Amino acid sequence: MTDDQETYSFGPYRLFPIKRLLLRHGEEVKLGGRSFDLLHALISQSGQVVTQRDLIERAWPNMYVEEANLRVHIAKLRSTLEDGDGEERYIETIPRRGYCFVGNVQRNAGQVPQRTSSETAARPRSHNRLPSPLGRMIGRQETVQELSRLLAETRFVSIVGAGGIGKTTVAVSTAHSLRSEFRDGVEFIDLSGISKDELVETAITSAIKLPQNSESTSQDLLQALAKLQVLLLIDNCEHLLEAVSALAEQIHANAPDVTILTTTREALRAEGEQVYWLPVLESPPDEFITASDIHNWSAVQLFMERAAASGYRKKLSDDEAITVARICRHLDGIALAIELAASRVPSYGIDGIAELLDDHLKLLWPGRRQAPARHQTLHAVLEWSFNLLTEDERRLLTTLSVFVGNFTLADAHKIVAGDVQDANAIALTLEALADKSLLWTSIVGREVNYRLLDMARSYAKAALNASGDADEIARRHSLFVLGKLRNTATAELATPNLLGNLRAAFEWCSNAEDEGQLTADLVANSVRLLLSLSLLRECEQWCTRALEGMPQEFVDTEIELALWEGVAGARMFTSGNDPEVRRAIDRSLTIARSLGNKEHEMRLLAGLHIFLSRRADFRSMLSMSGRTISVAKEIGTDDALIAADWMSGTTYHLCGNQLLARQHFNLALERSARSGTRHIDTLGYDERGRGMIAFIRTLWILGEFELSARTAVMAIEEARALSQPVALCIAFIYTTTAAIWGDEIASIEERVAELHELAAKNSLEPYRAVAIGLRGCVSVRRGQFKDGIEDLRASLAILERENHRVIFTDLQRQLAEAIALEGGNHAEATALLDSAFAMADANGEEYLLPELFRTRGILLSTGAQSDPVAAEAAMREGIEIARRHSCTGWELRGTVSLALFLLQQSRPKEAEASLIEVLAKIEESDRHSLPSAARSLLEEARARL
Structure with missing residues (x-):
């Protein structure tokens, strides 16, 4: 047995x-x-x-x-x-x-x-009309287990969530997993086709096959259910809330072996009900992601499986993976929206779907033919919900569609202020919309934030456009954004939420009739934000359009001043350093001086300082330093005085006076420490960051290698913390140039690669060109002359076109040296170096003179027409210039080259003497590459004596 x-x-x-x-x-x-x-x-x-x-x-x-x-x-x-x-x-x-x-x-x-026949009759068996589960349900396994546990503990659970989120799918799967738990099975009651409250009871009576007649009562149903051990799955309750709630309460109280599972877009609020808010499918975060790891998120799994089922078989690239992640986030992780979008991938491609997401047509994409009618399109899903709203709820929902991203109760009140609704009424309506799964809520700080689901916003936006009120609501929204820009500190404005609303406001203003004044005002107040976020193309385009449509009353005002400032700041990065930039700065300075606005004048002088440095016009920078210091003293604030010292230090560094440069840098650092002032923004530049990277180079030239290296690490960390591509590019460029001078090659290859990627990603063409040149310098140092020379030529060609010359002379010098060391065209190398000398003389670029003479010595010591006497004289000239200006770093670099030359000339005693003299100025503990190389040469010279 x-x-x-x-x-x-x-x-x-x-x-x-x-x-x-x-x-x-x-x-x-x-x-x-x-x-x-x-x-x-x-x-x-x-x-x-x-x-x-x-x-x-x-x-x-x-x-x-x-x-x-x-x-x-x-x-x-x-x-x-x-x-x-x-x-x-x-x-x-x-x-x-x-x-x-x-x-x-x-x-x-x-x-x-x-069992007797009477017992069998008393317990009607389930006919099990439960729909079949999906063959594969994605990302919901833990949800089914949690729901099973809740049902076992409480007997009454409502799955609540937005339309299309997957409530029915999860409920059906849960019911299938529990079928064996219920002697009398599972009954599936779909209420989507029922429109009257009184038919709810009839639907449940019919489901359990209880005979009905004209005298049947609710009590008959409850008595029948009291004899059953059954799971009632009641689907789509949101349009019959009161009736379902009342009946579910009675069943829960009077039929102890009946378990109730409902799906609804709004909780029933019934006694005994446990609400389970169904989470959205997980989407990848808003950061870089690769094709290899994107499938770890359930939203992406669903997207790719549905795309494949529709005929899309291509392998994802990393760029496409980022786009898929953005699509899934855009669709809020809503299963139906993801399915419908993925089903169109074979027709439009992944990039095409991403472009179409902002189009109202996405609401009309058809789904599976056998899906319920309300799920055939996103439009049908939203129409179902929209029709269940009260008039006040519909009006508020359509009005709120003007917002991009999160908004608060106070924000909503400002937009609907034209309507007769107070804050309390709006709050109650917002709560009702959240209960109906059309708004999501979150707590930010101590404040409740609301957000419309993307597809709900699309539907409501279309309803707003059809209402005839769209322009009035959009104008209120634009004024709301303008108020935010005026009344909030720039650092606090840098959020994706405000940026999205700003873009929407600008788009409406700039295309609306007779809104030139509002457009100019809005853009003028957004310039500092756009520059601080390195949104340069947008800043230039917006300012240009605003100036074109600017009304006469704004001429020679703060508004026109800000718009020209935006043009100047943006064009310096996006269009090189052309005369239009100088014209924009000069026009801005004229307006600022006519208005007596010293703060604006100071900021524009800083902009002019940047412009001149990028054009390598260091003599003009020196001549304007006095005016900068004078205006800063008139303003009298720490910010102004600190900025003036950072600018002065940078000017003196480039003009070759490293001791005076260091004095100004130290003043800026000391005042910053006392005041707590750190980052000062000027036309998208961080003045502390600009000063710090010049300070790093000054320290290196003065021979303080360790302090220079530590400061470089700090400057890069500070630039990263700012999350500004421009600031980080600058930090990479100038810390890398100092490292190249010191032959610290191993530490900078990743930095150069990141610089190139960052510049390319943000359309910063001059910085991308510099990255190519620095990559060439690294290749040359590694003996890869062909690749290095190719990169240096390409870099110089772009920088010439962009008129970006701040390190042009040094790159040209390094190309000449590379050609000479490779044994290439000696005449070309000499011509390049002569051009670099001429440029340094014309620009006042005296900081580089020791290096130029050192390179001339190398060229004169190589090639068929070498001249050892002239080569030695050039090297010693560079060393002498370095000594005169206390530039120990240049002196050491020149002496290492001279020592190598002397050893080739079999003159070890002279090599030893020159090395001993310069190494006496270097800390013995300094183990950086250049001092280490000098000590190794000293040992070799002594070994040859």
Whole structure:
């Protein structure tokens, strides 16, 4: 006899495994499928400990289930057996091991009783109209387990969420996983086709096959349900909330073996109801992601599977992976929206879908033919929800569609201020829309933030456009954004949320009739924000359009001043350093001086300082330094004085006076430390960042290599913290040039690669060109002359075109040296170096003179027409210039080249003497590349004596 053929007796109970039947005093005991499996497993091994793992495997085969689920079912089983209510005990918990059946059990082969026809009639069997589950459900396995646990504990759960989020799919899957728990099965009641409250009761009565007549009452239904052990899955309740809520309360209270699972876009608010807010599918974060790891997110898994099912078989590239991640975030992780978008990928491609997402047409994309009508398109999903709203809710929802991203109650009140609604009324309506799953809420700080789901916003936007109120609402929104720009500090404005609203406001203003004044005002107040975020193309385009449509009353005002300032700041980065930039700066300075606005004048002088440095016009920078210091003193603020010192230090560094440069840099640092002032923004530049990178180079030239290296690390960290591409590019460029001078090649290759990627990504063409040149310098230092020379030529060609010359002379010098060391065209190398000398002389670029003379010495010592006497004279000239200006770094670099030359000339004694003299000025503990190379040469010179 098998274990299943045996029967078991304990206390007043008899267990018949083959018929899955438990009797108490001859009456059937209602027991769920898993509870029956657990009891059978325990009683068949009575007196023995059955482990938790064995019990889980018995009741939940091939499923991962947490131990908490087992504890819930054991507790329910004990309650059913009235375990411990009297003296009798059946199931004992064995801590950290499992459970043991301790009751007195008799085994026998008794006959299994048959139910009478009256018993069968009293318990109508389920016809199981439950829809089939999806073949593969993505990202919801843990949700199904959680819902199963909640249903076992509470018997009444409502799955709440937005239309298309997947409520029915999850509910059906949960019901299938629990079918064996309910003796009378699962009944699926779809209310989507019912429009009257009184038909809810009829639908449930019909589902359980209870005969109806004209005298049938609610009490008849409750009495019938009281005899059943059944799961009622009531789908799509949102349009019949009151009726479903009232009936569900009664069923929960009067039918103790009935479990209720509902799906709804708004909670029922019924007694006993446990609300389960269904989370959206997980989308990748807003950061760089590769094709190899994008499939870790459920939203992407669904997107790619549905795209493949529709015929898309291509392998994702890294760029496409980023686009897919953006699509999934844009669609808020809503399953239906993702499915519909993915189904169109074969037609439009991934990039095409991303472009179409802002189009109202996405609401009309068709879904699966067999899907319910309300899920055939996103438009149908939204129409279903929209039709359930009150008039006030519809009006507010359409009005709020003007917002991009999050907004607060105060924000909403400003937009609807023209309507007769106070803040309390708006708050209540917002709460109602959130309850209906059309708004998402979050807590930011101490304030509640709201956001329309993307597809709800698209639908509401279309409704707003059709209402005739769109222009009035858009104007209010533009004024709201303008108020934010005027009344909030720039640093606090740099959020994607405000930026999205700003773009929407500008788009409306610039295309609306007779809104030139509002457009100019809005753009003028956004210039500093756009520059600080390095949104250069937008800044230039917006300012140019605003100036073109600017009304006469804004001429020679702060508005025109800000617009020209935006043009100047943006064009310096996007269009090189052409005369238009100088014209914009000069026009801005004229207006600022006419208005007596010293703060603006100071900022524009800083902009002019940047412009002149990029054109390598260092003499003009020096001549304007006095005016900068004078204006800063008139303003008198720490910000102005610190900025003036950073600019003066940079000017003196480039003009060759490193001691005076260091004096100004130290003044800026000391004042910053006292005042707490750090970052000062000028036309998208951080003045501290500009000064710091010049300070790094000054320290290196003065021979303070370790301090220069530490300051370089700090400058890069500060630039990263600003999250401004321009600031980080500048930090990379000038810390790298100092490292190249010191032959610290190993430490900068990653920095150069990141610079190139960052500049390319943000359309910063001059910086991308510099990155190519620096890459060439690294290649040359590694002996890869062909690649290095090619990169240096390409870099100089672009910088020439862009008129970006701040390190042009140094790159030209390095190209000449590379050609000479490779043994290339000596005449070309000489011509390049002569051009670099001429440029340095014309620009006042005296800081580089020692290097230029050192390179001339190298050229004169190589090639078929070498001149050792002239070569040595040039090298010594560079060393002497460096000594005169206390430039120990240049002196050491020149002396290393001279020592190599002298050793080639078999003059080790002279090489030793020159090296000893310069190394005496270097800290013995300094182990950087250049001092180490000098010490190695000194040992070689002594070995040759």
